[in-house]
C-alpha cells in the first residue's frame with residue numbers, strides 16, 4: 001500500500017490521489033453558433049432541490065470559463081453509457097475546440113437558447129447563479145430552469161484514468 005510518495009509535490013500527490021475517486025462524467029455546454037463551446041467535468045453535482053441548483057468546478061484557464069459569465073446560461077448534462085466519444089470531444093482530445101466538439105451527437109435547443117445532449121440520462125438548462133473563485137477553479141453554481149431525462153441511458157464514469165460504464 002502506497003500512502004505517501006515524498007518525491008511528489010503536494011499538488012502532484014493530490015492529482016495522483018484523485019485518480020482513486022470515482023467520478024461521474026457530466027458535460028457543460030455554453031454559447032451559440034461559432035462561439036459554442038463546452039467541457040466534460042467530473043465535478044458536477046446537485047447543490048439544492050429548493051430552488052433546484054447544481055454546481056461544478058471549472059478551471060479558469062479553460063476556454064469555456066469566460067463564456068459562462070458572458071452568456072449567463074449554460075447546459076449541464078450527465079453522460080450516459082454510450083457517451084465516451086462525446087466526453088473525449090469535450091475534453092479537447094485531438095485538439096478539438098469550440099463548435100467542433102458538438103459533432104457526432106444529437107442536440108436539442110431549449111427556449112433559453114441552451115443546447116442539451118438529446119439522449120443524456122439527465123440534462124438541465126441553467127442560469128448562472130454565481131461563480132466563486134477558489135485556487136485554479138471557479139465553483140460554477142447553476143439555477144435549473146428546464147429538465148430533460150432518459151432513464152435508459154446508463155452512466156459514464158471515470159476512474160483510475162479510464163472511462164467506465166454503468167448500464168441497467
Ligand SMILES: Cc1cc2nc3c(=O)[nH]c(=O)nc-3n(C[C@H](O)[C@H](O)[C@H](O)COP(=O)(O)O)c2cc1C
Pocket residue numbers: 025038039040041042043044057058059061062063064090091092158
Ligand atoms: C474525465 C475528465 C474530467 C474532467 N473534469 C474536469 C472538471 O471537473 N473541471 C475542469 O475544469 N476540467 C475538467 N476536465 C478537463 C476539461 O474537460 C477539458 O479538458 C479542458 O477544460 C479543456 O480546456 P480547453 O477548453 O481550454 O481546451 C476533465 C477532463 C476529463 C477527461
